[in-house]
Amino acid sequence: LINRAERLGLSELYQLRGRVGRSDRRAYAYLLLPSEIDLTAIARRRLAALKEFSDLGAGFKIAALDLELRGAGNMLGGEQSGHIEAIGFELYTQMLDRAVRELKGEMPEEEVATQLNLGLNIRIPADYIPEENQRLRMYKRVAGVERDSQLHDVRAELIDRYGEPPAAVRNLLDYAELKLVAVRMGVGAIERKREQVSIKFRQTATVDPERLARFVASQRGTQFSPDGTLKFLQKATAAEDVLSNLKHLLEELAGTPSAAA
Incomplete structure (x- = not known):
């Protein structure tokens, strides 16, 4: 029995529910609420999620929804807290997904991912x-895009x-497009803190040395x-401007045809 369930967070409720039914006997978790209380919209969503997500592997869905509820919708922005603030939403969800796969006996292949931590309102x-x-499904589809044609679809x-x-x-779609450009170019990470932007290139990055030298000298x-x-300064703050400027910069440094157009 979980009394005053509306006072607990989604992750807490999920953990408590997981403590029952671990033997060969069927068990039940009862969530008790005062009959006279008016639930908030977020509390209703938490309880509805527990009812909906009950299959194997639901922990990832619960965690993703918990992030959305606690993060005020700014899933990739600077208003996050705890571990996700330190490593970013994208890497955090990758780690969660990997942990779920390992628990299910699936060993994912090692990947060298390009990380973008831009502190933007992308949701x-x-x-x-x-x-x-459906929102979670679309988030995962965007995060899994590997080609321009997939992003177009x-x-x-x-x-x-x-x-x-x-x-x-x-902005979310432009973010995915920027990541495609960064991956093709060989960028390891892009990080933005206020006006300071850092782009970490891998040794195999396709950067035109002359273009890079001109950019460093001109800025x-x-x-x-x-x-x-x-490392350079970018005064743009609007998400669409930040994403567009970074994409054009990478294309310029790589000497791609779109940069010259």
Whole structure:
């Protein structure tokens, strides 16, 4: 019996529920609420999630929803707390997914991922995709994009099913596009803290040395260290401007055709 269940967080309720039914005898977890209380919208979503997510591997879905509820919708922004603030949403969800796979006996292959930690408001609002499962599915689809054609398909599906995406969703798609460019170029990580941006290039990165030298010389306060890290100032604060500027910079440094267009 869990009394006053509305006072507990989603992860706490999930952990408590997991303490029953671990033998060969069927068990039940009862969540008790005062009959006269008016539940908040978030409390209702927490309780509804516990009812919905009960299958094997539901821990990842619970964790993702818990992040959304506690993070005020700013899933990739600077208002996060705890471990996710230190490592970013993308890496955090990758670690969660890997842990779930290992518990299920699936050993994922090692991947060298490109990490983007930009502190931007990049999300799917609940008023655009109301159903939580569908929002989670779309987040994972965007995160799993590996080719431009896949990103085009995701964009087309969003428009077809939910209408023209709002600014936050367009930012999410632009974020995915920036990551595709970074992966192709050989960027290890891009981090933005206020006006300071750091781009860490791998040794195999396709950077034009002359273009890089011109950029460093032309931008006041720009530094390029021997370990392959480019640091510079970017005063743009709007998400669409930050993403667009970074994408164009990478294309310029790589000397890709789109940069010259």
